[in-house]
Amino acid sequence: MWKYWKYLLPVGAFAGLLVLFAVGLNPKRDLHYLPSPLIGKPAPEFTLTDVLDPSRTVSNRPLAGHVYVFNVWATWCEACREEQHTLLEIAQQHVVPILGLDWNDDRARAQEWLRELGDPYSGVGFDQNGHVAINWGVYGAPETYLVDRKGRIVFKHIAPMTMQVWNTQFLPRIAAARRGGA
Amino acid sequence: MRAVRRLVAVVGGAALAGLMFGAPIVGAAAPYVDGELANPALQARYEHITHRLRCLVCQNETIADSDAELAAELRSEVRQMLLAGRTNPQIYRFMKDRYGEFVLYDPPVDAKTVFIWGAPFAFLLIGGIVVYRIVRVRSKMPLDEEPETGPTP
Numbered sequence: 001m002w003k004y005w006k007y008l009l010p011v012g013a014f015a016g017l018l019v020l021f022a023v024g025l026n027p028k029r030d031l032h033y034l035p036s037p038l039i040g041k042p043a044p045e046f047t048l049t050d051v052l053d054p055s056r057t058v059s060n061r062p063l064a065g066h067v068y069v070f071n072v073w074a075t076w077c078e079a080c081r082e083e084q085h086t087l088l089e090i091a092q093q094h095v096v097p098i099l100g101l102d103w104n105d106d107r108a109r110a111q112e113w114l115r116e117l118g119d120p121y122s123g124v125g126f127d128q129n130g131h132v133a134i135n136w137g138v139y140g141a142p143e144t145y146l147v148d149r150k151g152r153i154v155f156k157h158i159a160p161m162t163m164q165v166w167n168t169q170f171l172p173r174i175a176a177a178r179r180g181g182a
Numbered sequence: 183m184r185a186v187r188r189l190v191a192v193v194g195g196a197a198l199a200g201l202m203f204g205a206p207i208v209g210a211a212a213p214y215v216d217g218e219l220a221n222p223a224l225q226a227r228y229e230h231i232t233h234r235l236r237c238l239v240c241q242n243e244t245i246a247d248s249d250a251e252l253a254a255e256l257r258s259e260v261r262q263m264l265l266a267g268r269t270n271p272q273i274y275r276f277m278k279d280r281y282g283e284f285v286l287y288d289p290p291v292d293a294k295t296v297f298i299w300g301a302p303f304a305f306l307l308i309g310g311i312v313v314y315r316i317v318r319v320r321s322k323m324p325l326d327e328e329p330e331t332g333p334t335p
Contacts, residue, residue, distance in 0.1 A: 031247035037282040104251055137280035139238035139252055 036137050036156045043147045044135040048125030051102045051110050058123035067177045069098045070145040074105045075113045079143040083160035084117045091120035102122035103133045149176040224264050231260055234287045
């Protein structure tokens with residue numbers, strides 16, 4: 001019998017291919033999902049003009065030592081419109097401040113958006129050339145980050161925020177970030 | 183699957199918005215610069231680097247080829263770093279730290295990519311061994327008799 005082991009090689013190779021295809025061609029696999037290398041790294045600091053009032057600035061520096069949420073949006077992003085009511089609901093809970101980043105947008109249009117849909121943010125930075133967004137590794141709005149007390153990015157959600165994501169992904173991590181960390 | 187479609191919709195929406203509103207936004211305050219760099223050496227490096235970085239929203243294009251907003255922003259970022267005197271490795275590092283190894287079209291050889299880089303050589307070696315063994319076995323066989331060349335006269 002063992003004289004013929006060689007004949008099992010093609011069978012083994014075929015089984016290997018099956019596994020490769022099952023993983024590689026799985027239609028449920030999200031090819032656009034890219035794990036962020038910034039998880040666990042310090043959140044990039046930024047200071048930008050306030051989207052509502054260009055004479056004022058918005059920065060994440062005063063939030064050092066606090067847990068906060070950082071949400072990237074734009075008026076050209078339809079999915080951002082979709083998540084706005086969820087963000088308002090989250091803001092109502094007063095759990096953490098939500099810092100906003102208006103990415104690559106038109107200021108007047110963004111102001112109208114906030115007036116029309118409501119403003120859940122503690123402040124919105126106006127990132128016209130995408131410099132801050134690139135620093136945070138943003139590649140598609142909406143993206144929502146969670147930053148812990150030590151200023152590290154703990155979690156990143158790429159898709160519209162929903163109450164389910166908030167309750168299952170964010171709230172437990174916020175509680176953990178508050179328990180741990182100085 | 184829904185997430186994919188959403189993202190595609192987002193990207194599509196962005197592209198559409200860019201088409202519809204691009205002109206007035208750029209006219210308002212030129213968010214980023216494009217066009218040739220004055221220094222030809224820098225321009226050559228700019229071309230080299232932007233052809234080796236992946237556009238994250240249109241994953242099979244380099245940022246040099248892509249029309250996506252994000253690609254334009256990344257190109258602008260590369261220009262600014264070149265003008266600030268950064269080296270090529272520093273620029274690749276900057277992108278890798280923010281977007282992961284996936285942005286690099288030439289992934290470095292490490293534990294995760296060693297299979298990709300090594301596979302061609304491994305297959306060549308396997309093929310070589312197979313050919314060597316076949317040749318060796320055949321060469322030990324007795325020579326065939328002269329093949330028949332049609333009916334003998």
